[in-house]
Amino acid sequence: MIEFFLNGRRQYVEAEPTTSVLALLRETLGHCGTKEGCASGDCGACTVAIADPDSSAAWRTANACITPAHQLQGCHLVTVEGLARGEALHPAQAAMVECHASQCGFCTPGIVMSLFALHESRRQTPAAPLAPQALEAALGGNLCRCTGYRPIRDAAHAMATQPDSRPAWADDPELETAWRALGRASRATHYHTPQHLAELMQLRREHPQAPLVAGATDLWLGVTQRLEQWPAVIDLSQVTELRRIEAEDKGWWIGAAVTYREWEPLLQTHYPAFAHLLERLGSAQIRHRATVGGNIANASPIGDTPPVLLALEARLRLAGPDGERELPLSAFFLDYRKTALRPGECIVAIWLPRPEDDAQLRVWKLSKRREDDISTLLGAFHWRQTGEQMHDVRVAFGGMAATPLRVHKVEAALEGQPATAETFADAKRALRAALTPLDDVRGSADYRLTAAANLLERWALILDPSRDDTQEVALDAYAH
Numbered sequence: 001m002i003e004f005f006l007n008g009r010r011q012y013v014e015a016e017p018t019t020s021v022l023a024l025l026r027e028t029l030g031h032c033g034t035k036e037g038c039a040s041g042d043c044g045a046c047t048v049a050i051a052d053p054d055s056s057a058a059w060r061t062a063n064a065c066i067t068p069a070h071q072l073q074g075c076h077l078v079t080v081e082g083l084a085r086g087e088a089l090h091p092a093q094a095a096m097v098e099c100h101a102s103q104c105g106f107c108t109p110g111i112v113m114s115l116f117a118l119h120e121s122r123r124q125t126p127a128a129p130l131a132p133q134a135l136e137a138a139l140g141g142n143l144c145r146c147t148g149y150r151p152i153r154d155a156a157h158a159m160a161t162q163p164d165s166r167p168a169w170a171d172d173p174e175l176e177t178a179w180r181a182l183g184r185a186s187r188a189t190h191y192h193t194p195q196h197l198a199e200l201m202q203l204r205r206e207h208p209q210a211p212l213v214a215g216a217t218d219l220w221l222g223v224t225q226r227l228e229q230w231p232a233v234i235d236l237s238q239v240t241e242l243r244r245i246e247a248e249d250k251g252w253w254i255g256a257a258v259t260y261r262e263w264e265p266l267l268q269t270h271y272p273a274f275a276h277l278l279e280r281l282g283s284a285q286i287r288h289r290a291t292v293g294g295n296i297a298n299a300s301p302i303g304d305t306p307p308v309l310l311a312l313e314a315r316l317r318l319a320g321p322d323g324e325r326e327l328p329l330s331a332f333f334l335d336y337r338k339t340a341l342r343p344g345e346c347i348v349a350i351w352l353p354r355p356e357d358d359a360q361l362r363v364w365k366l367s368k369r370r371e372d373d374i375s376t377l378l379g380a381f382h383w384r385q386t387g388e389q390m391h392d393v394r395v396a397f398g399g400m401a402a403t404p405l406r407v408h409k410v411e412a413a414l415e416g417q418p419a420t421a422e423t424f425a426d427a428k429r430a431l432r433a434a435l436t437p438l439d440d441v442r443g444s445a446d447y448r449l450t451a452a453a454n455l456l457e458r459w460a461l462i463l464d465p466s467r468d469d470t471q472e473v474a475l476d477a478y479a480h
């Protein structure tokens, strides 16, 4: 049984552990306004908005196709059917009509939902100009195959000038209290939502085959693409020990089930280059739900956060049948999609050290599309500079081998050396000798080697004292 609110109305529904929000809406509840395009979180046609007790009533967009239906427990779900008040359209809908921004109509409900969440986030400051970055972040996860982006962008701007019509449920002062009172713990028999680590460990003993799910943005592709069915699922998204960020003098323990969106403010303050990368990790729909623990456990050679965390010498706290242990992240990735996790173990938290005052970090992701695309390769570069010499040099890449990895030979070529063209020429030679990259549909091995060497060149350019910061910003614009 799942209890939640849909467009202001209370729902009680039964669902299999592998039912998605999209299947629940279309097949059980008869709400067919939300469309299925790709069924893999890429196109955004299935975008819905969810408010949960952790989100302070802010609307978070999500891809319904890869969101487990059971994660709706105790939430308020809003779909495209819930926006108009009688004949009065919500500003997101009215602006789409006014700007002729719907052509095929199939992707339109998802675009309207992303615009709805954007509009609602700006209701307190409707007159403030809509920054291009905010617009791109809001719509980056919605593809329009007929390339009608211009009118869609116009609609985003035009929302501010539409009559401020509110859905009927928005005027119900008791609604939020009602959905918050439902509680998030699952009442289902086969979809488990442990609240504490001890409960999680117990459930793992009882259901050793049940997959762990956090944001589901990787795992659920098994359901939608490979048609897998699991008799039971263990959900990590409410385990207290995995959901918190603990600050210590020398750094932070980031809970493995903390989402990118929740983690971003800390990174913006302490590691802006890392925060900037998150803006390019998937889409808003993905970042609202996906977790860093899932990114690490998934062990993809092209996952975005592992190279950065390797360059920052992150550590992992793991918990399993034999208790807790710590492991440097560098010892976690053993081979292609093979990790050091023992049977029954999970990642509890990731240790992120505080940056030294003079530490520098740059992260450059190369992908075919700027928004909503997986890396072809990603380079993360950490260093400190004393006078002319570079110290604490750490170089990590994704997409350059079967696992994300530090490239110690490149580090050795730079450590203690002045940041000159000659030093970086040595580093590039070391890179070519050290790595045999992947050769796949995203990029040939040759492309990857050349591009990785070019990232070292770019690093050299930003350290060149004859260049100024504006040139680094200009270079950054081409980092995709």
Ligand SMILES: Cc1cc2nc3c(=O)[nH]c(=O)nc-3n(C[C@H](O)[C@H](O)[C@H](O)COP(=O)(O)OP(=O)(O)OC[C@H]3O[C@@H](n4cnc5c(N)ncnc54)[C@H](O)[C@@H]3O)c2cc1C
Residues within 6 Å of the ligand: 040, 041, 042, 211, 212, 213, 214, 215, 216, 217, 218, 219, 220, 236, 242, 256, 257, 280, 281, 282, 283, 286, 289, 290, 291, 292, 293, 294, 295, 296, 297, 298, 302, 303, 304, 305, 345, 346, 347, 348, 372, 373, 374, 375
């Ligand atoms: C459209 C789309 C775009 C994407 N873009 C990017 C991108 O740009 N860059 C990128 O790096 N990734 C991208 N991804 C992949 C995915 O979003 C990330 O890997 C994400 O961080 C996974 O987190 P999650 O919480 O959704 O993991 P889940 O899907 O819930 O889990 C992933 C795997 O990790 C395991 N797991 C999860 N948490 C733990 C834990 N605490 N301990 C042990 N095992 C655990 C699960 O059992 C599962 O095997 C994209 C995915 C989609 C669908």
Ligand code: FES
Residues within 6 Å of the ligand: 035, 036, 037, 038, 039, 040, 041, 042, 043, 044, 045, 046, 047, 063, 064, 065, 066
């Ligand atoms: S159907 Fe394409 S993102 Fe869900």
Ligand code: FES
Residues within 6 Å of the ligand: 101, 102, 103, 104, 105, 106, 107, 108, 143, 144, 145, 146, 147, 148
């Ligand atoms: S309006 Fe649907 S693909 Fe462009």
